[in-house]
Amino acid sequence: SIPEPQREAWKKFAAKGFRTQEDFEKEVVRHVETTLARSMFNCDETAAYAAASLAFRDRLITQWNRTQQRQTFADGKRVYYLSLEFLMGRALDNAMLNVGLKDVAKAGLQDLGFRIEDIINQEHDAALGNGGLGRLAACFLDSLASLNYPAWGYGLRYRYGIFKQEIVDGYQVEVPDYWLDFNPWEFPRHDVVVDIQFYGHVRKFQDTQGKQCSSWEGGEIVKAVAYDVPIPGFDTAATNNLRLWSSKAASGEFDFQKFNSGDYESSVADQQRAETISAVLYPNDNLDRGKELRLKQQYFWVAASLYDIVRRFKKSKRAWSEFPDQVAIQLNDTHPTLAVVELQRILLDLEGLEWDEAWSIVSKTFGYTNHTVLPEALEKWSVPLFQNLLPRHLQIIYEINLYFLQSVERKFPKDRDILARVSIIEESQPKMVRMAFLAIVGSHKVNGVAELHSDLIKTTIFKDFVKIFGPDKFTNVTNGITPRRWLHQANPRLSELIASKTGGLGFLKDLNILNDLEKYADDKEFKKEWAEIKYANKVQLAKHIKSTTGVTVNPSALFDIQVKRIHEYKRQQMNIFGCIHRYLTIKSMTPEERKKLAPRVSIFGGKAAPGYWMAKTIIHLINNVGAVINKDPDVGDLLKVIFLEDYNVSKAEIIIPASDISEHISTAGTEASGTSNMKFVLNGGLIIGTCDGANIEITREIGENNIFLFGNLAEDVEDLRHAHNYGSHTLDPDLAKVFEEIKKGTFGDAGAFSALVGAIEDHGDYYLVSDDFHSYNQTQTLVDEAYKNQDEWVSKCIISVARMGFFSSDRCINEYAESIWNVEPLAPEKGETDGLGK
Ligand code: NTF
Numbered sequence: 061s062i063p064e065p066q067r068e069a070w071k072k073f074a075a076k077g078f079r080t081q082e083d084f085e086k087e088v089v090r091h092v093e094t095t096l097a098r099s100m101f102n103c104d105e106t107a108a109y110a111a112a113s114l115a116f117r118d119r120l121i122t123q124w125n126r127t128q129q130r131q132t133f134a135d136g137k138r139v140y141y142l143s144l145e146f147l148m149g150r151a152l153d154n155a156m157l158n159v160g161l162k163d164v165a166k167a168g169l170q171d172l173g174f175r176i177e178d179i180i181n182q183e184h185d186a187a188l189g190n191g192g193l194g195r196l197a198a199c200f201l202d203s204l205a206s207l208n209y210p211a212w213g214y215g216l217r218y219r220y221g222i223f224k225q226e227i228v229d230g231y232q233v234e235v236p237d238y239w240l241d242f243n244p245w246e247f248p249r250h251d252v253v254v255d256i257q258f259y260g261h262v263r264k265f266q267d268t269q270g271k272q273c274s275s276w277e278g279g280e281i282v283k284a285v286a287y288d289v290p291i292p293g294f295d296t297a298a299t300n301n302l303r304l305w306s307s308k309a310a311s312g313e314f315d316f317q318k319f320n321s322g323d324y325e326s327s328v329a330d331q332q333r334a335e336t337i338s339a340v341l342y343p344n345d346n347l348d349r350g351k352e353l354r355l356k357q358q359y360f361w362v363a364a365s366l367y368d369i370v371r372r373f374k375k376s377k378r379a380w381s382e383f384p385d386q387v388a389i390q391l392n393d394t395h396p397t398l399a400v401v402e403l404q405r406i407l408l409d410l411e412g413l414e415w416d417e418a419w420s421i422v423s424k425t426f427g428y429t430n431h432t433v434l435p436e437a438l439e440k441w442s443v444p445l446f447q448n449l450l451p452r453h454l455q456i457i458y459e460i461n462l463y464f465l466q467s468v469e470r471k472f473p474k475d476r477d478i479l480a481r482v483s484i485i486e487e488s489q490p491k492m493v494r495m496a497f498l499a500i501v502g503s504h505k506v507n508g509v510a511e512l513h514s515d516l517i518k519t520t521i522f523k524d525f526v527k528i529f530g531p532d533k534f535t536n537v538t539n540g541i542t543p544r545r546w547l548h549q550a551n552p553r554l555s556e557l558i559a560s561k562t563g564g565l566g567f568l569k570d571l572n573i574l575n576d577l578e579k580y581a582d583d584k585e586f587k588k589e590w591a592e593i594k595y596a597n598k599v600q601l602a603k604h605i606k607s608t609t610g611v612t613v614n615p616s617a618l619f620d621i622q623v624k625r626i627h628e629y630k631r632q633q634m635n636i637f638g639c640i641h642r643y644l645t646i647k648s649m650t651p652e653e654r655k656k657l658a659p660r661v662s663i664f665g666g667k668a669a670p671g672y673w674m675a676k677t678i679i680h681l682i683n684n685v686g687a688v689i690n691k692d693p694d695v696g697d698l699l700k701v702i703f704l705e706d707y708n709v710s711k712a713e714i715i716i717p718a719s720d721i722s723e724h725i726s727t728a729g730t731e732a733s734g735t736s737n738m739k740f741v742l743n744g745g746l747i748i749g750t751c752d753g754a755n756i757e758i759t760r761e762i763g764e765n766n767i768f769l770f771g772n773l774a775e776d777v778e779d780l781r782h783a784h785n786y787g788s789h790t791l792d793p794d795l796a797k798v799f800e801e802i803k804k805g806t807f808g809d810a811g812a813f814s815a816l817v818g819a820i821e822d823h824g825d826y827y828l829v830s831d832d833f834h835s836y837n838q839t840q841t842l843v844d845e846a847y848k849n850q851d852e853w854v855s856k857c858i859i860s861v862a863r864m865g866f867f868s869s870d871r872c873i874n875e876y877a878e879s880i881w882n883v884e885p886l887a888p889e890k891g892e893t894d895g896l897g898k
Pocket of ligand 1 (some may be wrong): 432
């Protein structure tokens, strides 16, 4: 660092963020003319976006510097959130709003000849995630910064995020998402590079004191390079860091020795092999495929992150025993579970601690969040694969398991079966490492993400572990969403209306303030403004639908939306069968009867994993059904079926504020929480849903009169499945008619959909579509009726929004901080906040 006498100069010339419109414009022009080497004669919208982003990035990074200095100086406990996915979406709008300078930017851009909306729309989504799990991580980062927690996110800098979805002839086609062409939001840290080892072997030896030691040797080295993304808090100068690792060949560009000896191709191949590690996000949601490259990604990311965390801790020169007082690491699902093993290895092999001492530090440091009970999503890695890639880690896992099983045996000496059930190693062919069990054993707290889900993990998949560790190790933290992005940014007019009635934007920091809205639930004037905003949002979505699909929809119709990853357990198939049922009903009606119907637009969106054939079939059916219904003159405006291509975060910001009703209709007990349910209600839409995940708590909060619940309960699912397979399984009569229509070829070649129909008719109907179909349609009829009474409908929406305070991710982060991490916020000093615009 700079010696004391010279620091005055540094202080005098310290970089400052702009505050005024004039300063903002100066910064934009400077970036256009210098950083981008352009001028007013060739500054297009892309360049203007780049320059505006760089102006904000400069501002954020000065705040970031101060935040980091303050945290280092305070020397308190930090949180590290390890997630293989961060589904951030766009950054510019978010930065402008969180810093409080959107108005300044808007005026400044206008003065320079641009419309702010056009500039915002230039940005490519940062789509480093699949769905709910990755978006939750992004909401958490926003809350951590907004609440001034000293926290870092650690992830991978994929060159390709989740694929772009195109619909061609009704089929999903995947196109690579190369998003790094120009990304002004990241800072490469070419000085923060970590060597990561793979393969090799373990050498055993005795040290000078005669102690048995192990050393991991040989194999190959790949470099991890840090890229930092500043995370601005809302209405605070605190700016946290998201550190993403990128892989690079250890030998630099390529191997010169090989190159000089004429082996050009293989020298480049080595480099490419190294870069492959962080090349692409695996596009599976709620599914584990066990590919070696995925395990490589996990170790690469975990080892680099831990190296960083340990290095930071060692600077403070504290005793190792204080590590858990300085460091809390949260495992976002089992993907980073290797961190448990890596920290044990560092303490044991590199720092020379004894096993018990090391293990006591490790198991106090980690917390594990489970996000699913679906068996196909629970990670397992084959032992031979592990042995080859991470031989030392496998040894440590075996040792962890040995001590763990010994403790279980001491506790339950008479129960022989329990050992096989809870062993971290599954005795299959080949043997498998059960990552969730490893995560439980290596953490001090395990949490589910909604009440029902947290109860389910305790009574089903982790039942034995509750017996072993006691119930206190298991807890619930119901998910939340950031109101900054999901209300203020996505629905600016609604946010403004709420602000006008609740005394400003304070509700964005304390969402319980929304309670104040309840007294307007019967206020005529307020309801009118409310309804106008909803209508305007629907007009905006209708335009998007027109421009992307060519279909005209009536903004006065009921907009019924289901957007989320396509999955059998989420039951988009039930929704589209419901649309067919509605279509058949309309066709069978007289024109007089039709006049009484409420017009509806059924809107679907979401990606199918590229290898998930059934999910792709569902997309195909939705598109084919739309193609028939949308041009049937008997139907007209009464029903339209739309599939929106390439659902992502920035599209969600247009879609969610435009819903009247949205569908959260998973088979009870399968959706751990769901988070879009919260976003839809917060934006003044009602929901139709099953008693699953967070729907249950949403009902508790907003009242059962304000939600349309239907279907079988989680506690009955097992018996129903059993009855399908061993008893008699009669198909719901309405569903039978729907299937008949599909088989007739009304929606194209029936053969294309035979597996989808067969799964229900002949193969056990695992997701209970037939069992819930009647109650689903009945409830949709109730929705139709309720929607006809607009006055009451709007009141329901207002009351629901007023009661949504609980679902802020701020509440959620405060719960983690208090009950799992034991960390305190560290607010910026007064002067630091002064830089913020209002
Ligand atoms: C998802 N889990 C769940 O399926 C959602 O219900 C939940 O809202 C989100 O996590 C966030 O908690 C997964 O994606 C995974 F990976 F666990 F399968």
